[in-house]
Structures are given as structure tokens and as C-alpha cells.
Amino acid sequence: GEALYCRLQWVPLEEGEALLLVEDRTEAIRLERMRRDFVANVSHELRTPLTIVRGYLEMALDAQMPLPPSVSSYLEQVHAQAVRMQRLVEDLLTLAQLEGTQPAPARWVEVAELLETVATQARSVAPDGLTVEVSLPPEPCAILGVRTELESALGNLALNAVRYTPAPGRVVIGARSVKNAEGELFVRDTGIGIAPEHLPRLTERFYRVDRARSRDRGGTGLGLAIVNHVAQRHGARLLIESTLGQGSEFRLRFPATRWRWSEANRSEDDG
Numbered sequence: 001g002e003a004l005y006c007r008l009q010w011v012p013l014e015e016g017e018a019l020l021l022v023e024d025r026t027e028a029i030r031l032e033r034m035r036r037d038f039v040a041n042v043s044h045e046l047r048t049p050l051t052i053v054r055g056y057l058e059m060a061l062d063a064q065m066p067l068p069p070s071v072s073s074y075l076e077q078v079h080a081q082a083v084r085m086q087r088l089v090e091d092l093l094t095l096a097q098l099e100g101t102q103p104a105p106a107r108w109v110e111v112a113e114l115l116e117t118v119a120t121q122a123r124s125v126a127p128d129g130l131t132v133e134v135s136l137p138p139e140p141c142a143i144l145g146v147r148t149e150l151e152s153a154l155g156n157l158a159l160n161a162v163r164y165t166p167a168p169g170r171v172v173i174g175a176r177s178v179k180n181a182e183g184e185l186f187v188r189d190t191g192i193g194i195a196p197e198h199l200p201r202l203t204e205r206f207y208r209v210d211r212a213r214s215r216d217r218g219g220t221g222l223g224l225a226i227v228n229h230v231a232q233r234h235g236a237r238l239l240i241e242s243t244l245g246q247g248s249e250f251r252l253r254f255p256a257t258r259w260r261w262s263e264a265n266r267s268e269d270d271g
């Protein structure tokens, strides 16, 4: 009872004839699914031991006993790495979920509230001198989508903006209308910027412009891959504009069918 996956392609020949190419993709799709499931399973299995390692380290660090300075500095470093591994595992799980599952049912998500939530999270990790502002359009608006996914995508963009903007600086998280009744979420920063040659590869898993810098700032290299998947699942496009040394703007552009210029919860059957 296994499904067969085929790719069909018409190739027009001369004199009204054509060729139908049938490519069996079953094996390729099976392998891709195995890879995805394997990553998801490994990540899932690593969760519990990591939580335990982190828990004991925190108990040791909090314990009211004098430790030799070198020992507590070792413990702190091990703890920082455990936290980093946890972040990686969570991002890998998120990515596997986005690649391997159908999205939850779409609902109208209030943009103002979404932006405030993400801005609050970003402020909690922003250093002194880095302001995080929200820029709302004059009218209320809503996006037809999955709230948790939208929050994760915008959250990753905001976190990156904070991560790659030295203080003093400014991050703006906003929404705006664009042509043809389309709508856009954006995150703009006054940060380090990105050289044009890197832009096409930015959404690849583990692609970083500067590996050491990303690691120091708590990056996993998976953030923009997650953003890109969420965009695809919402029929949205990820647009990036950046000037080296001046700053960047990341935009999620939604089609008119997914964007509405009024409040979200007027009626339930709209989705």
C-alpha cells in the first residue's frame, strides 16, 4: 500500500507531437522524509538529557558553597554551551516540524498585538542603548495564518536585528501596506549590514556571514531557514535589503488574500 510519487513533464516535439516524461520520485521523497524524521527524532531524544545537564549545572552554580574561581568559571562555560545546544535542538525541531507537517488551520491574526509581543521579547534581550520600536500603520490589520509560526518568524528576525546591531542603535518592528492591497511585516535595524554576495545564501541552514560572531551572539544558523519556511507556508515572500555598515531591512510580504485592513476577530467564519 505504498504511494508512488511521479513528476510529469510534457516536452513538445515537432509536427504536433509531444513527449510525456515520467520520473519516479518515490525513492527521492522517501529518503528526504527519512532524513527529516531522523533529525526530528535525534533532536527530540537530546531534549531530556540536555534539560537534566542544564538543571544540575544551575544547581551547582546556585549552591551556597565556595568554589575555587577556576571551577566556577568552568561550570559557567559548560552551562553556556548547554544553553546553546538547547537552542540548536529547539531550532532543529522547529525546522523539522515546518518541513514535515501540514500547517495548523489559518486564522486572522491581529498584527498590532503580534508586533507588540515580538517587540517585548526583543527588548528583554536588547543591550542598553539599543532601542526597539514598533511602527504600526494607521488602521488595524490582520494576517490570515498560524499565530505561532508568524510569531516565530518575526521573533527570529527581531532577534537577529538585536544580535547584529551594536549599541547605540535602533530596531524597528513594523507593518505597512504595499501596492495591490498586499501587506508587509518588516524588521529594520541600524546594524552591521550584509554584503550583497551573501544575500542569496542567507536562508540556507547553517549559513552565516561570520560564524564566530553568530556564535558569540547566541545564533544557531537556523533562524532565517525557519523564517523562510514560515513565509512559504503563508504564501509570503522574504525580501532582504541591506547596506554593509549601515543596516538591514527584512520584509515578509503577504498576498492580498492573506492581509486584511480591519481587526482580526470580527467574525469567526471568515477564515
Ligand code: ADP
Pocket: 156, 160, 161, 163, 164, 189, 191, 192, 193, 194, 202, 203, 207, 208, 209, 210, 214, 215, 218, 219, 220, 221, 222, 223, 224, 225, 248
Ligand atoms: P544566526 O543564528 O547565525 O543569526 P540566521 O539564519 O538567523 O542565523 O542568519 C544567518 C546569517 O545572516 C547570520 O549569521 C548573519 O551573518 C546574517 N544576518 C541575519 N540577520 C542579520 C541582520 N539583521 N544584520 C546583519 N546580518 C544578519
